[in-house]
Amino acid sequence: MEEKKLNVGAFFQKYTMVIALVVVFAFFAIRTGGKTLFPANINNLIAQNGYVFVLASGMLLCILTGGNIDLSVGSVVCFAAAIGAVLMKEGVNVWIAVFAMLGIGLAIGTFQGFWIAKLHVPAFIATLSGMYAFRGFSNVVLGGYQVSISNETFLNLFGGGANCYVPDFIRTMLGIEGGPKPNITCLVFGILAVVIYILMTLRKIHVQKKLGIHQSISGTAITTAIISALIVWLTFKLANHKGIPTVLIWICLVLGIYQYITTKTAIGRHLYAVGGNEKATALSGVKTRNVYWFAYASIGLMAGLAGILTAARAKGIDPTYGEGYEMDAIASCFIGGASAYGGIGKVSGMIIGAVLMGVINQGMGILGVDANYQKVVKGLVLLLAVVFDVLSKRQKR
Numbered sequence: 001m002e003e004k005k006l007n008v009g010a011f012f013q014k015y016t017m018v019i020a021l022v023v024v025f026a027f028f029a030i031r032t033g034g035k036t037l038f039p040a041n042i043n044n045l046i047a048q049n050g051y052v053f054v055l056a057s058g059m060l061l062c063i064l065t066g067g068n069i070d071l072s073v074g075s076v077v078c079f080a081a082a083i084g085a086v087l088m089k090e091g092v093n094v095w096i097a098v099f100a101m102l103g104i105g106l107a108i109g110t111f112q113g114f115w116i117a118k119l120h121v122p123a124f125i126a127t128l129s130g131m132y133a134f135r136g137f138s139n140v141v142l143g144g145y146q147v148s149i150s151n152e153t154f155l156n157l158f159g160g161g162a163n164c165y166v167p168d169f170i171r172t173m174l175g176i177e178g179g180p181k182p183n184i185t186c187l188v189f190g191i192l193a194v195v196i197y198i199l200m201t202l203r204k205i206h207v208q209k210k211l212g213i214h215q216s217i218s219g220t221a222i223t224t225a226i227i228s229a230l231i232v233w234l235t236f237k238l239a240n241h242k243g244i245p246t247v248l249i250w251i252c253l254v255l256g257i258y259q260y261i262t263t264k265t266a267i268g269r270h271l272y273a274v275g276g277n278e279k280a281t282a283l284s285g286v287k288t289r290n291v292y293w294f295a296y297a298s299i300g301l302m303a304g305l306a307g308i309l310t311a312a313r314a315k316g317i318d319p320t321y322g323e324g325y326e327m328d329a330i331a332s333c334f335i336g337g338a339s340a341y342g343g344i345g346k347v348s349g350m351i352i353g354a355v356l357m358g359v360i361n362q363g364m365g366i367l368g369v370d371a372n373y374q375k376v377v378k379g380l381v382l383l384l385a386v387v388f389d390v391l392s393k394r395q396k397r
Helices: 002-014 016-031 039-048 050-064 073-089 094-117 123-142 152-158 169-174 184-210 217-239 246-264 266-276 278-283 288-314 325-335 347-367 371-396
Strands: none
Touching (some): 016 347, 039 050, 039 217, 039 246, 050 073, 050 246, 050 266, 050 325, 050 347, 073 123, 073 288, 073 325, 094 288, 152 288, 184 217, 246 347, 266 278, 266 288, 278 288, 325 347, 325 371, 347 371
């Protein structure tokens, strides 16, 4: 009985944020009369929070190095988007503008990483100065006014146009005209995603068994079934709207890359090691300076991509865009289980944190909650997540 209690306690501790997400989602579904479950609102949840997933992926690497953060990303998003918007307005090729935005983000991240990694300037100070500086540069570039973007290729590819969805080419190939609304291509991709996920889970179980690693088959089966059901549900909802939004493709690409970095690469192991014990990591031969540099160059590049997605969704950019973006990214990581002390955090947890923040934002918006109270709620959720992290560490000690 004692062991069962401990197992139940460990389960709730491990899946606290997942349970919280389910409870919050159910709460808003009931309070809004099911409006949050409408296909259009599910689509909007993804589109509105695209920048959060992208920025939080890069922010996670910074936090892993020891609880460090980047306060400048919101301003860098605005600055990179401003440069790209002005270039397109002047008739520059759309791809040159896109690479310019990504390049600017990467350059700024590398520049700030220099001060942090080489000169040991505290990350908080280095990025705080960047937050002010690049917000000012954004105003200079835009001249204090909004700049619109009308390039259809850019808008459709990065999620800002009426046609920013993957075409239902399977329906076209089958020669089906009219008929029921579901997007067949979206449904097929959803089924493929489930099959791939199940195969990867089975491969993981096989590898762990060969290595003699203890595993809970029933727990893994339940988790796999729940996640598979969620993927099917999501694709069904999207299929009944307009299909797969292009912004979802960019989100999945970024999340897949960062999942690979943090779990399968040497630099990923070094990020966790530096956050766990920087001195011991340095003594083991790891160049910790390069680890910091990589983390901040990474978040800079993600800020450039977030600038692209933001400009496409808004069909332009103005000097206020990007304000508060850094807080959404930081909150998503901490709510998703990243430790405020560094060395602990997963991409999967960050996804849960980002979705939870998105659900809270959208749910309160549909209910007509005042914007100021929305900030209060988000602040309390973040505080509770960090307090939970601190208390968990005390229990382990």
